[in-house]
Amino acid sequence: AEVTMNLAGAYCKRIRGNRAQNIEDAITAYEQSLQVFTRQVMRVKWAQAMNTLATAYKGRIRGDLTQNIEDAITAYEHSLQVMTREAMPNDCRRTSRLLANLLADESRWSQSEPIYTTALGTAEDLYNAALSQSSQQLELADTNDLYHRAAYTYAQVGDYQTAIATLERGRARGLREALERDRADLAAIET
Numbered sequence: 001a002e003v004t005m006n007l008a009g010a011y012c013k014r015i016r017g018n019r020a021q022n023i024e025d026a027i028t029a030y031e032q033s034l035q036v037f038t039r040q041v042m043r044v045k046w047a048q049a050m051n052t053l054a055t056a057y058k059g060r061i062r063g064d065l066t067q068n069i070e071d072a073i074t075a076y077e078h079s080l081q082v083m084t085r086e087a088m089p090n091d092c093r094r095t096s097r098l099l100a101n102l103l104a105d106e107s108r109w110s111q112s113e114p115i116y117t118t119a120l121g122t123a124e125d126l127y128n129a130a131l132s133q134s135s136q137q138l139e140l141a142d143t144n145d146l147y148h149r150a151a152y153t154y155a156q157v158g159d160y161q162t163a164i165a166t167l168e169r170g171r172a173r174g175l176r177e178a179l180e181r182d183r184a185d186l187a188a189i190e191t
Contacts, residue, residue, distance in 0.1 A: 001035075001037050002033075004029050005052070007029045008030045008052065009026070009052065012026045020061040023060050027057065039078075043082045044082065048079070050075045051079040051091070053075045054071075054098070054099075057071040057075060058072040072102060076095055076099035079095055080096065083095050085121065085125065093119055093142070093143070094142075097116075097119045100112045100119055100153070104149060104153050113157050116149070126142075127143075127173070133180060140174065147173075148167065150166050151163045154166060
């Protein structure tokens, strides 16, 4: 199953051959790996396979576009049943952001709102748990557009207060990091 997952990943990244067929082959390989990586037996591998299957469905060229999007959403939702904020925070943040972005791209604002809330909360947890300034900078890089996209979604559902607070929180975080970097640079020059 592990080799089949790797093969599926290779098909997704393959630049030779027909792109549509490569994605179909990737989906087939992911589905085959899920016959072994079940939620009951290998929860983490199952969740990872569901996550990558979702990405393949999202990029699928063949078939009904709407059904491909629905399949991607379902697979992301399944993976988040295991990739929780408490158990797998990095994966939870990444997968929540991917799912929320997909839902927002489909103008499904009320569905994307709680997913963005989860992604933001998990990003805050990871940022606060970072042990060094460089770790915090990596966390900021990983949440690049998260605050802006979440704020836009909050505005779309009419929660303007949360939208503004989210934008300001993202800006404040960026400003704080810039000031801390400047202070660190000055401290290095003084010594």
